[in-house]
Each structure stands twice: as structure tokens, then as C-alpha cells.
Amino acid sequence: MKPPRKILAFAVSFAxxxxxxxxAQNSLTSIRSTHRxxxxxxxxxxxxxxxxxxxxxxxxxxxxxxxxxxxxFGSEYLSGGQYTWLVRMVDLVTRLxxxxxxxxxxxxxxxPDVCNDPDAARVILERGVxxxxxxxxxxxxxxxxIYYRYYDNKKDAAACLARAVTQPDAPGFRxxxxxxxxxxxxxxxxxxxxxxxxxxxxxxxxxxxxxxQGKLQAFTKAQ
Amino acid sequence: MKGLRMRAIFQIAVNTxxxxxxxxxLYIVLFFVVALIVLSxxxxxxxxxxRIQVMQDxxxxxxxxxxxxxxxFIGVGMLGREVSQKTLYQVITKPISRAQFVCGxxxxxxxxxxxxxxxxxxxxxxxxxxxxxxIKLSLLCAVLLIWxxxxxxISASIFFSxxxxxxxxxxxxxxxxxxxxxxxxxxxxxxAARGSLYPRLLTAIYYVLPNLEHFNVRDNIVYGIVLPPAxxxxxxxxxxxxxxxxxxxxxxxxxxxxL
Numbered sequence: 001m002k003p004p005r006k007i008l009a010f011a012v013s014f015a016x017x018x019x020x021x022x023x024a025q026n027s028l029t030s031i032r033s034t035h036r037x038x039x040x041x042x043x044x045x046x047x048x049x050x051x052x053x054x055x056x057x058x059x060x061x062x063x064x065x066x067x068x069x070x071x072x073f074g075s076e077y078l079s080g081g082q083y084t085w086l087v088r089m090v091d092l093v094t095r096l097x098x099x100x101x102x103x104x105x106x107x108x109x110x111x112p113d114v115c116n117d118p119d120a121a122r123v124i125l126e127r128g129v130x131x132x133x134x135x136x137x138x139x140x141x142x143x144x145x146i147y148y149r150y151y152d153n154k155k156d157a158a159a160c161l162a163r164a165v166t167q168p169d170a171p172g173f174r175x176x177x178x179x180x181x182x183x184x185x186x187x188x189x190x191x192x193x194x195x196x197x198x199x200x201x202x203x204x205x206x207x208x209x210x211x212x213q214g215k216l217q218a219f220t221k222a223q
Numbered sequence: 224m225k226g227l228r229m230r231a232i233f234q235i236a237v238n239t240x241x242x243x244x245x246x247x248x249l250y251i252v253l254f255f256v257v258a259l260i261v262l263s264x265x266x267x268x269x270x271x272x273x274r275i276q277v278m279q280d281x282x283x284x285x286x287x288x289x290x291x292x293x294x295x296f297i298g299v300g301m302l303g304r305e306v307s308q309k310t311l312y313q314v315i316t317k318p319i320s321r322a323q324f325v326c327g328x329x330x331x332x333x334x335x336x337x338x339x340x341x342x343x344x345x346x347x348x349x350x351x352x353x354x355x356x357x358i359k360l361s362l363l364c365a366v367l368l369i370w371x372x373x374x375x376x377i378s379a380s381i382f383f384s385x386x387x388x389x390x391x392x393x394x395x396x397x398x399x400x401x402x403x404x405x406x407x408x409x410x411x412x413x414x415a416a417r418g419s420l421y422p423r424l425l426t427a428i429y430y431v432l433p434n435l436e437h438f439n440v441r442d443n444i445v446y447g448i449v450l451p452p453a454x455x456x457x458x459x460x461x462x463x464x465x466x467x468x469x470x471x472x473x474x475x476x477x478x479x480x481x482l
Contacts, residue, residue: 010471010475013471014468014471017464017467017468017471018468020460020464021430021433021461021464021465021468022430024457024460024461024464025430025434025437025461027457028434028437028454028457028458028461029434029437031450031451031453031454031457032437032454035443035448035449035450035451035454036448037442037443037445037446037448
């Protein structure tokens with residue numbers, strides 16, 4: 001039995017429309033891939049002055065901004081862009097939610113090199129170390145590394161590492177050794193010695209005590 | 224004969240247009256759009272970008288959302304109301320086919336939306352010029368693409384309203400809009416998809432669902448990335464094809480419906 005002509009005409013029309021849609025879809029996708037704009041930054045606020053207008057949802061907005069930041073970073077990385085808005089976005093995230101640890105870590109690790117802006121990273125990290133985030137020792141460590149690498153300021157670097165040692169969960173014995181070595185390089189061995197003695201006296205961990213004692217002996221011998 | 228058919232569609236379109244411009248929802252949505260466009264002047268001041276760029280982005284986003292609200296709340300209720308209030312019987316007892324009725328309704332609603340977009344665009348462009356911006360052709364093309372996107376959404380909402388109750392049809396239309404905008408993500412997911420069936424299923428969904436992101440050129444306007452004219456033409460053709468598809472399906476379903 002032959003299908004009625006009406007049904008056949010409908011089937012052919014649907015198939016034709018489907019084929020045209022398929023072709024148009026592929027053409028549009030290909031044009032868009034060559035003219036792709038980065039994720040819109042239009043709704044990234046200028047400053048944290050908008051905080052009162054967020055009606056208490058500033059942390060949720062910080063989360064949203066953080067997602068936009070990572071998308072922006074990815075798109076700039078893939079297109080070899082200049083990361084123009086990156087510092088401002090990370091800064092805003094940490095202003096809106098001062099306890100947002102990943103943003104601080106990102107600032108410490110990426111901003112000095114990627115955006116070539118160690119000053120901005122230092123300012124954001126200084127905000128981080130005065131906040132109540134967990135893993136604060138890492139932020140002190142990154143700050144110390146920025147002082148050491150970009151400012152060639154070994155004394156401040158050593159002071160930051162010394163602060164890192166005193167934070168909860170810090171890998172004390174390793175950091176203490178690095179901090180003491182840094183003090184020595186900065187031309188302040190007596191401060192390094194004082195710092196090691198302080199760690200030795202205050203630490204309750206026998207492993208740390210043993211490690212620091214070894215460092216102290218090596219330090220005294222070197223002097 | 225063909226002229227008579229077109230005349231019937233035209234008459235239904237005119238009636239639908241008159242009916243929709245009397246709808247209060249239209250004016251409420253228009254009021255909020257105008258208010259939001261005026262308020263966008265302050266939003267633009269908060270942004271890291273130049274206020275003109277933010278104003279453009281915000282204005283276009285507002286128009287898109289307003290179109291969606293109108294398409295869903297007026298489009299879905301249209302057929303359902305004709306059936307529930309039994310006004311449909313007065314029309315289909317005349318020498319007018321159900322397909323002509325559906326096409327007429329669609330054309331009427333599309334005209335209302337065109338008029339609404341003309342009003343919103345005038346307000347938007349006036350605010351833009353007041354702030355020191357310039358009216359570019361790409362901006363007008365972006366508005367045209369939003370209208371094309373809404374024509375697809377309206378055809379989909381008519382399709383859903385022939386299938387189910389107005390309440391569910393509204394829900395499906397909103398879901399269709401969201402899924403259409405998320406369709407772009409499927410192309411990314413396809414790259415990572417493994418297995419024999421899963422990637423094929425994703426590909427099928429990707430091609431069956433319209434990719435409404437093709438009508439969204441806001442980022443390109445904000446960043447000044449010029450799209451070739453062929454893109455706008457293709458996007459319009461894409462919208463027309465999807466609208467035709469949904470409308471044809473609606474006509475078939477409405478024709479087979481037991482009223």
C-alpha cells in the first residue's frame with residue numbers, strides 16, 4: 001500500500017528542513033568559532049562599592065565572579081591574551097569575600113608572572129594573611145617568595161617565611177630551615193639564629209625539635 | 224484560492240494582534256523593560272567597562288528576557304484560551320483550516336512582538352544616544368537577531384500548547400529557552416564524550432535542539448568584534464527554518480487534535 005501523498009510531502013519537507021538546519025548550524029558554529037569574543041566582563045563591577053546593593057548576597061556574587069574569573073583566565077590563555085581584567089577580578093573577589101582562599105592562592109601563584117604585576121599580588125596576599133582563611137601559612141609563604149623573587153628583599157621574605165612557620169598546619173621544620181637560610185642571605189644571621197631558637201623553644205613536635213636543633217648547630221658552626 | 228487562504232491567515236493575524244495589544248501583560252513587561260533600560264545608566268557606572276558598552280549589553284539582555292516573557296505568557300495562553308473559551312469553534316466552523324488558524328495566530332503574535340521590539344529599541348537607542356553612544360548597524364542587527372530568536376521561542380510555545388495544558392506548555396517553553404542556550408555546552412561535552420552510544424546521543428540532542436546562542440551576539444558588540452554580514456543572514460535563515468519546523472509540527476498536531 002502506498003503512503004498518502006500528503007504524508008509523503010510532509011516527510012520530504014521535514015527532511016529538507018532538517019538538512020538545511022544541519023547545514024546552517026554547522027556554518028554558524030564555524031563562523032562563531034573564528035569571531036569568538038571573550039566572556040563578557042560588562043557586569044564586573046568597578047569596585048566593592050556595590051556590596052550594600054547585593055543585599056547580603058556578596059559572597060554568592062563573589063562565587064559567580066570567581067567562575068567568571070576562571071573562564072576569563074582560560075579564554076585569555078587559549079587566545080594568548082593580555083589578562084587585562086584578571087587582577088581587578090581577583091581583587092574584587094577577595095574584597096567581596098575576604099575568606100575566599102582559592103582567589104588568594106591564585107593571586108600568589110599566577111598574578112606575578114602571568115600579569116607581570118607582583119605589586120597587585122602582594123596587596124591581595126596581604127589582605128589574605130589578615131583574613132581568617134585556613135591554610136594561611138601558604139599565603140605567608142607566597143608573600144615571602146614574592147618579596148624574595150620580585151623585590152629582591154630577602155629580609156622581608158625571611159620575615160614572611162618566619163610568620164608562615166608559626167601558622168597552624170604549616171610544615172614547620174622545612175619552612176624554618178628556608179627562613180633561617182633567607183635571614184642569613186639577607187645579612188642578618190643573628191635574626192635567623194633567634195628565629196630558629198624561637199621555633200625550637202616553642203615547638204612541641206619532637207620531629208621539628210630534632211630538625212631545628214640540627215639546623216641550629218649548622219647555623220652556629222657557619223658563624 | 225491561494226489568495227483566499229492568505230487572506231484568512233491575515234484576518235486571524237490582525238485579530239490576534241488586536242487581542243494581544245489589549246493584553247495587560249504586554250504593558251507590564253514593557254513598563255519593566257523601560258524602567259530597566261533607564262536604570263541601566265546607574266548599573267553602567269558600577270562596571271569596570273565604559274558605561275556605553277555595559278549599557279548596550281544590559282539593554283540587549285533586558286530585551287531578550289522581555290521577549291521571552293511575552294512569548295511564553297502571551298504565546299502559550301493564546302491557543303489554550305481559544306479552546307477553553309470555545310471561541311475557536313466560531314472560527315473553525317467557517318471555511319478556515321486549523322493550519323491557517325495556527326499560522327494566523329503565529330503571525331499576529333510575531334507582529335505584536337515586532338511592534339514591542341520597535342518600542343523597546345527606540346527607548347534603548349535614545350538612552351544610548353543620550354549617554355553619548357552611537358547607533359551602529361551591528362546593534363540593530365543584534366536586536367533583529369533577538370526578535371528572530373523570539374520567533375523560534377513563540378513557534379515552540381505554540382507547538383507545546385497544542386500538545387499539553389497552558390501551564391505545562393509555559394514550563395516547557397521556558398525549559399526550551401534554557402536548553403537552547405545551554406546547547407553550546409554540548410559541543411564542548413562532545414569532545415570529551417567516550418563510548419559508542421553516549422556521544423551519538425549528545426550529537427542527536429545537539430542537532431535536534433536549536434542552538435539559541437547563535438542569536439546572542441552581545442559579547443561581540445561589547446568587545447567590538449565584528450561578525451560578517453553572512454552570519455546575520457544565516458542566523459535569520461536558521462531562525463526561519465526552526466520556526467517553520469515547529470509551526471508545521473503544530474499544524475499537524477492541532478489538525479489531529481480532538482476538539
